[in-house]
Amino acid sequence: MPCIQPDLSQDYSDFIIRYFSFSQTALTFNSSAPGFSQGQTAESCFSVISSQYAVYHMPLAETLPLTLNRFSYPSIPKLYTLLDTSSMESSGILTAFAQPSLALRGRGTLIGIVDTGIDYKNPIFLGSDRSTRILGLWDQTEEGPGIMMGNILEDIPYGREYTREEINRALEAEDPFSVVPSRDESGHGTLLAGIAAGNETDSASFTGAAPEAFLAVVKLKQAKQYLRDYYLIPSSSEAYQENDIMMGIKYLLLVARRHRLPLTILISLGTNMGSHEGTSPLARYLDTVSAFPGVVTVIAAGNETGYSHHYFGTVEADEEFEDVELRIASGEEGFTMEMWTQEPELFSVGFLSPTGELIGRIPNNSPMEQRITFLLEDTVIYLNYQVAEFETGSQLIVMRFVRPTPGIWRLRVYNSLYLKGAYHLWLPAHGFLSEDTFFLRPHPDTVITEPGNASLPITVGAYNHRSGGIYIHSSRGYTRLGRVKPDLAAPGVDVEIPSSSGLSPIRITGTSAAAAHAAGAAANLLSWAFRNGSFSYMNTSIAKTFLIRGAERNPVFTYPNREWGYGTLNLYNAFLRMRE
DSSP: OBOSSTTTOTTEEEEEEESTTOSHHHHOSOTTSTTTTTSSOTTOEEEEOSSSEEEEEEEHHHHOSOOTTTSOGGGSOOEEEEOOOOTTTTTTHHHHHTSTTTTTTTTTOEEEEEEBOOOTTSGGGBOTTSOBOEEEEEETTSOSOOBOOSSTTTOBOSSEEEEHHHHHHHHHSSSGGGTOOOOOSSOHHHHHHHHHHOOOOTTSSOOOSSTTOEEEEEEOOOOOHHHHHHHTOOTTSOOEEHHHHHHHHHHHHHHHHHHTOOEEEEEOEEBSOSOSSSOSHHHHHHHHHHTSTTEEEEEEOOSOTTSOOEEEEEOOTTOSEEEEEEEEOTTOOEEEEEEEEOTTOEEEEEEEOTTOOEEEEEOSOOOSOEEEEOSSOOOEEEEEEESSOTTTOOOEEEEEEESOOSEEEEEEEEEEEOSSOEEEEEOOOTTSSOTTOEESSOOOSSOOOBTTTOSSSEEEEEEOTTTOOBOTTOOOOOOTTOOOOOOEEEEOSSEEEOOTTSSSOEEEOSHHHHHHHHHHHHHHHHHHHHHHSTTTTOOHHHHHHHHHHHOBOOTTSOSSBTTTBTOBOOHHHHHHHTTO
């Protein structure tokens, strides 16, 4: 049955399932698991994301403990974090504004942002008539009626939507928050919106990339506690659920259709969980949406370079095993580590603790989660082998470290079926882990965060537009199987927008800012395409091709490459290339 409000309830668990194959087996491999032996229970329900995906809600008491032998890996929502830690000229955007035929400034388009909300009072989001350019703001954190359209494919059964009219009334009120109480506590979403679509200030010292575009904004709710517990996410970290991000994208599409506007979607969230090949439900949904005419999707590449969270290793045919050294910080309460191989390779693992206790080779022939304890330590490791992961066919090994002893751990990797002997290991993304927990011999590449490995969206790395160098933490590609990512690099170091108070500006560094630049550039392309009429069918693939053709390339480098993709964003060059 459809749902009312379980998305917000801590008493319900959420699972992402294939909607067109809505069935028990889409959610669980074990038909005898609680709540599934008779199919849907009286207390369970579902809400639809698209014609491909739905969110299935079950009473939490029926789903705990959450294990991969009971529920399929992709059905458990992954948790995502924020990707941040004078620029428009470097992007060729001001040059395009200077040409009368190209000075479209995002006019007649919609930029949609799924993030932490927006400071709707900031004057950089007002039109020339001083009314808001925000056409819709969906706050997932508020209890409300949701957005009920009378159609299960369009209904959004939780949160509260604020329309343009309501926001305008709030702006006229003595206390705006008494009318529209939604706030952007972190400021991250406001920064992205400002870079992508902020007005030019009176002093002309600031302009967004598409200052006349309309905005639609989603304020994500924080992840439910049971998922934070499962993934061992620190209480101080901001974490957002995969299914909530997918629902946010659904909302942006609804607003675009409601106002009949072409849409640029900006996603500046990421995770190290997943195949790093764009196979997660969120990545696949973005691939589907990216193919729609009039929709361009832009994703931040992540800020993982330099944090030593990735290891790439091989176990040769004549070797019994390889030891992977992992330093765990004092005070680290726990984390989840994933190991991915290329099918049909098959591996198994053992552990050597800092005190020298050896857990020998653990056979990979059991689908059950294994609980590993140590004689002289408080550490518990939950180990789960997926010999053929649901979406990829690759072997996946998930290791959850609880109360790990600080010091140098050794993961002993054994090859059970040698072809090339290669495997990847990823620790959680920066923000979900202590900076003093890392691999001692890391591999610097293949650290694009999900969903940046999705095939069709434009994935954007960051560079310093003042020095011309790549941002030190901008995630490097390629994908796990060698597909080119990132696609482009854009300015992403110390990018500022004016604050709503008019005092000191607020600043952002990271691929979030770079992606916001690219989203604004994409909105300008859409504005030109729909005004021109020749490319009214423009989608993400077409926009990506135009931007790649116009990218600036340093003759010192070979392109594409793992840091810059196909070069640096230059919107004006993209238009010039169309004449050739």
